[in-house]
Amino acid sequence: MKLFKTSTLAGALALGLSAGFTPAVADTLVVGTTQTPRHFNGAIQSGIATFMATAQVFASPLKYDAEWNPEPYLAESWETSEDGLTVTLNLRDGVTFHDGEPLTSADVKFSIETIKENHPFQTMLAPVTEVETPDDLTVVIHLANPHPALMLAMSPALMPIIPEHVYGEGNIQENPANLSPVGSGPFKFVEYQQGDFYRLEKNEDFFLDGLPKMDEVIVQIIGDQANLTLSAERGDVDMVPFMSAIRDVQRLEKADGVSVSDDGYDAVGPLNWIAFNTQKPPFDDVRVRQAIGYAMNKDFILERLLGGVAKTSVGPITATSPMATDEVETYDFDLEKAAALLDEAGLAPDADGVRFTATMDFIPGMAEMGRNMAEYMRTQLRPLGIEVEVRTAPDFPTWAQRIASYDFDMTEDSVYNWGDPVIGVHRTYLTSNIREGVIWSNTQQYSNPEVDALLEQAAVETDPEARAELYKEFQQIVVADAPILFINEVPFYTAYNDSLTGLPQTIWGAVSPWDEVEWTE
Amino acid sequence: MPPLVKRLASAIGLLVAVLVLNFLLIQMAPGDPVEVIVGEMGGASEELIARLRAEYGLDKPVIVQLGLYLSKVVTGDFGYSYYFNQPVLGLILQRLPATILLVVSSLMIAVVVGTLMGIYSARKPKGLLSHFVTIFSLVGYAAPVFWTGLMLLILFASVFPIFPVSGMQNVRGSETWIGAVLDVLHHLVLPSVTLASIYIATYSRLSRASMLDVLGSDYIRTARAKGLNERRVIFGHALRNGLIPVVTMVGLQFGQLFAGAVLVETVFNWPGLGRLAYESILRRDYPTILAILFFSAILVMVANILTDLAYGKIDPRIGGSRRKAPKPKGAAQ
Numbered sequence: 001m002k003l004f005k006t007s008t009l010a011g012a013l014a015l016g017l018s019a020g021f022t023p024a025v026a027d028t029l030v031v032g033t034t035q036t037p038r039h040f041n042g043a044i045q046s047g048i049a050t051f052m053a054t055a056q057v058f059a060s061p062l063k064y065d066a067e068w069n070p071e072p073y074l075a076e077s078w079e080t081s082e083d084g085l086t087v088t089l090n091l092r093d094g095v096t097f098h099d100g101e102p103l104t105s106a107d108v109k110f111s112i113e114t115i116k117e118n119h120p121f122q123t124m125l126a127p128v129t130e131v132e133t134p135d136d137l138t139v140v141i142h143l144a145n146p147h148p149a150l151m152l153a154m155s156p157a158l159m160p161i162i163p164e165h166v167y168g169e170g171n172i173q174e175n176p177a178n179l180s181p182v183g184s185g186p187f188k189f190v191e192y193q194q195g196d197f198y199r200l201e202k203n204e205d206f207f208l209d210g211l212p213k214m215d216e217v218i219v220q221i222i223g224d225q226a227n228l229t230l231s232a233e234r235g236d237v238d239m240v241p242f243m244s245a246i247r248d249v250q251r252l253e254k255a256d257g258v259s260v261s262d263d264g265y266d267a268v269g270p271l272n273w274i275a276f277n278t279q280k281p282p283f284d285d286v287r288v289r290q291a292i293g294y295a296m297n298k299d300f301i302l303e304r305l306l307g308g309v310a311k312t313s314v315g316p317i318t319a320t321s322p323m324a325t326d327e328v329e330t331y332d333f334d335l336e337k338a339a340a341l342l343d344e345a346g347l348a349p350d351a352d353g354v355r356f357t358a359t360m361d362f363i364p365g366m367a368e369m370g371r372n373m374a375e376y377m378r379t380q381l382r383p384l385g386i387e388v389e390v391r392t393a394p395d396f397p398t399w400a401q402r403i404a405s406y407d408f409d410m411t412e413d414s415v416y417n418w419g420d421p422v423i424g425v426h427r428t429y430l431t432s433n434i435r436e437g438v439i440w441s442n443t444q445q446y447s448n449p450e451v452d453a454l455l456e457q458a459a460v461e462t463d464p465e466a467r468a469e470l471y472k473e474f475q476q477i478v479v480a481d482a483p484i485l486f487i488n489e490v491p492f493y494t495a496y497n498d499s500l501t502g503l504p505q506t507i508w509g510a511v512s513p514w515d516e517v518e519w520t521e
Numbered sequence: 522m523p524p525l526v527k528r529l530a531s532a533i534g535l536l537v538a539v540l541v542l543n544f545l546l547i548q549m550a551p552g553d554p555v556e557v558i559v560g561e562m563g564g565a566s567e568e569l570i571a572r573l574r575a576e577y578g579l580d581k582p583v584i585v586q587l588g589l590y591l592s593k594v595v596t597g598d599f600g601y602s603y604y605f606n607q608p609v610l611g612l613i614l615q616r617l618p619a620t621i622l623l624v625v626s627s628l629m630i631a632v633v634v635g636t637l638m639g640i641y642s643a644r645k646p647k648g649l650l651s652h653f654v655t656i657f658s659l660v661g662y663a664a665p666v667f668w669t670g671l672m673l674l675i676l677f678a679s680v681f682p683i684f685p686v687s688g689m690q691n692v693r694g695s696e697t698w699i700g701a702v703l704d705v706l707h708h709l710v711l712p713s714v715t716l717a718s719i720y721i722a723t724y725s726r727l728s729r730a731s732m733l734d735v736l737g738s739d740y741i742r743t744a745r746a747k748g749l750n751e752r753r754v755i756f757g758h759a760l761r762n763g764l765i766p767v768v769t770m771v772g773l774q775f776g777q778l779f780a781g782a783v784l785v786e787t788v789f790n791w792p793g794l795g796r797l798a799y800e801s802i803l804r805r806d807y808p809t810i811l812a813i814l815f816f817s818a819i820l821v822m823v824a825n826i827l828t829d830l831a832y833g834k835i836d837p838r839i840g841g842s843r844r845k846a847p848k849p850k851g852a853a854q
Contacts, residue, residue, distance in 0.1 A: 030693065035561075046562040047562050049561070118569075120569055179606065194607075194616070195605075195800070196688060218692045218693070222687050222790045223787065226671070227790050228687075395803045397553065397554075397556045397557050397804075401552040438565070438567055438570060
């Protein structure tokens with residue numbers, strides 16, 4: 001049969017094709033990600049996709065180890081004045097950008113001003129009043145009030161030092177160098193095939209001796225998670241950072257030659273929670289919110305729904321942060337207590353046993369933490385007399401619009417700490433941040449003057465212990481007030497080829513330099 | 522009006538309708554691009570949101586936005602992608618070749634394989650092979666294309682890792698030019714077979730029916746009676762008439778093929794227009810979506826015109842009355 005002959009031939013040809021290719025070059029690292037970057041300029045754009053590239057191409061004043069300790073990076077040393085109102089950075093001498101121009105204090109000043117002006121995380125640099133450059137290697141940052149959050153804001157992802165001579169002209173949002181960035185980091189930017197991959201090469205003049213280890217880094221954008229997992233399993237990609245799809249993590253855990261690890265990422269602090277619309281009855285009653293907290297079996301959620309892969313979360317600050325506490329109400333599973341609280345709130349069951357009905361939303365895309373959680377809530381709350389209607393959203397903007405316009409009762413949500421609590425935590429609880437139409441502002445419309453005061457104090461408290469004490473009180477109040485029920489930390493796993501060492505597993509995980517990643521035998 | 526002018530006029534009208542209708546349709550979807558951008562940024566201040574909206578002109582009334590957009594498109598300016606931060610035209614031109622490669626090769630596979638299957642089963646309509654073809658066609662037709670894609674991925678990229686999983690090329694690079702070409706072809710196999718699977722079914726059923734019809738006609742009996750071998754009868758005489766419905770279908774289905782490409786490109790991470798379309802819809806990137814729809818409308822129109830031309834070639838009677846009288850079929854060659 002001719003047909004069969006043809007297909008055999010095609011099969012043989014294909015086999016020949018697949019066998020004919022050269023294996024991976026030893027000093028190339030292929031990183032897989034599902035995220036498409038808008039561009040690569042982290043001074044004006046946040047988000048994992050941009051941060052990952054930013055931390056490779058640009059260097060920042062400081063970097064961090066795995067224990068929240070700052071380390072010298074572009075700044076050899078730094079000091080904060082007694083009153084906390086000036087921070088002085090002493091820059092490393094002889095650092096050049098990838099185009100050969102020297103990096104000076106003027107570039108640092110320009111970067112800080114650009115970030116303050118353009119970065120989505122406005123609280124990072126809000127107190128900065130002036131940046132002085134007494135000489136080429138000294139930067140003096142003046143603050144309107146003490147601002148301890150500045151230390152974490154000087155991390156690689158958040159404070160890339162961008163060259164003024166490249167980014168200084170015209171509207172920075174439309175600067176072509178946003179798509180072909182020039183920095184002073186461990187890797188130089190080579191090319192970007194839109195939506196497909198970008199290629200970086202070793203910066204031979206990198207200011208840290210012997211780094212980076214890799215000659216070439218290619219970041220391949222694979223939008224579909226299943227496809228990405230398969231690519232990692234086959235060894236097509238060598239490293240997949242920020243993996244949070246639980247079944248995929250479990251699958252790669254079992255794959256030959258591939259390991260997974262959840263070390264690092266503490267500072268990113270991704271929390272997954274259930275938020276209430278605290279202005280909408282009956283959720284304006286704290287007892288109703290607490291009752292739902294007690295009605296949830298968190299062990300079941302963590303072990304069954306999330307496959308034991310995610311860590312528990314008890315409060316608004318990520319557990320390993322020096323500012324975190326675990327001395328908060330834990331809402332241990334107790335259906336009787338839940339029912340009693342609902343009775344107390346005057347929500348008696350009707351003839352059908354229904355106390356009230358409510359809707360539950362979730363961020364589309366992540367089945368385990370989103371839809372499964374919502375479905376769980378529906379079955380879990382029904383015996384208690386709460387009828388939950390699960391509302392799906394076809395895509396992110398649909399969900400975001402509902403939540404930001406307060407058209408919701410309860411929603412699953414994932415919000416990140418981003419280093420210091422001032423950057424990523426305050427926004428969710430401050431009364432002043434109740435802003436309609438802005439997603440990830442205080443969309444719960446939670447307002448407690450005591451919390452506002454504590455956060456205000458903590459933001460300017462320079463003594464770390466006193467600061468942690470203020471945050472402790474804040475966490476206890478917020479957990480008790482329950483505008484949000486904390487469920488888990490979004491698991492961020494790094495899947496990697498077993499032959500790789502030096503993985504980016506500091507507090508910033510893969511949004512820090514990959515300069516120490518290398519191949520072993 | 523000469524037919525060509527008439528055609529062009531209606532084509533332009535259609536393109537304007539495509540732009541206007543889609544523009545209004547997109548505006549009706551919940552959320553806007555700024556919400557997405559801010560979402561992926563992990564939050565932003567009210568001021569930044571307002572600034573972005575103003576920058577993109579999203580703060581103006583819809584009708585004003587539409588007018589501004591159309592006046593720009595007339596000058597060939599398809600705008601600036603909100604999400605991907607570059608001019609839309611460049612973005613699309615970067616992605617277009619990948620999609621054309623995928624769609625054209627799928628079409629070729631579908632037509633060739635489908636027609637051959639149809640012919641073989643028409644010859645022995647009650648034979649085992651014919652039943653096999655019927656079942657294969659129906660399954661291929663009924664299975665959602667993304668499912669077929671995933672199954673092929675599992676089978677030929679995971680269980681038997683013969684083909685690559687994703688993308689159009691090995692990002693690690695190829696040593697030689699010819700290696701790079703083979704690399705692309707290697708990546709092309711699974712996506713194009715997946716996309717072809719639905720259409721193989723259509724073409725095999727269609728050509729089967731049509732060939733059955735043709736094979737029963739007088740001139741075929743004549744051809745057989747004069748002692749031609751079966752191969753000659755089928756490929757020399759019957760196929761030419763049997764193919765007409767297939768050609769019609771090719772033209773009609775070109776648009777659907779493009780729609781299928783959206784799914785296939787997403788599953789196989791093929792860096793084409795389809796995936797860009799999917800990503801821009803999720804991100805409410807209005808200028809990009811509109812331009813993609815505009816260009817795909819043009820592609821479909823071109824395909825339709827080509828179909829008409831091919832039609833005339835296969836069956837000269839359709840080409841217009843002013844043409845020469847058709848040659849008698851039996852006398853060909």
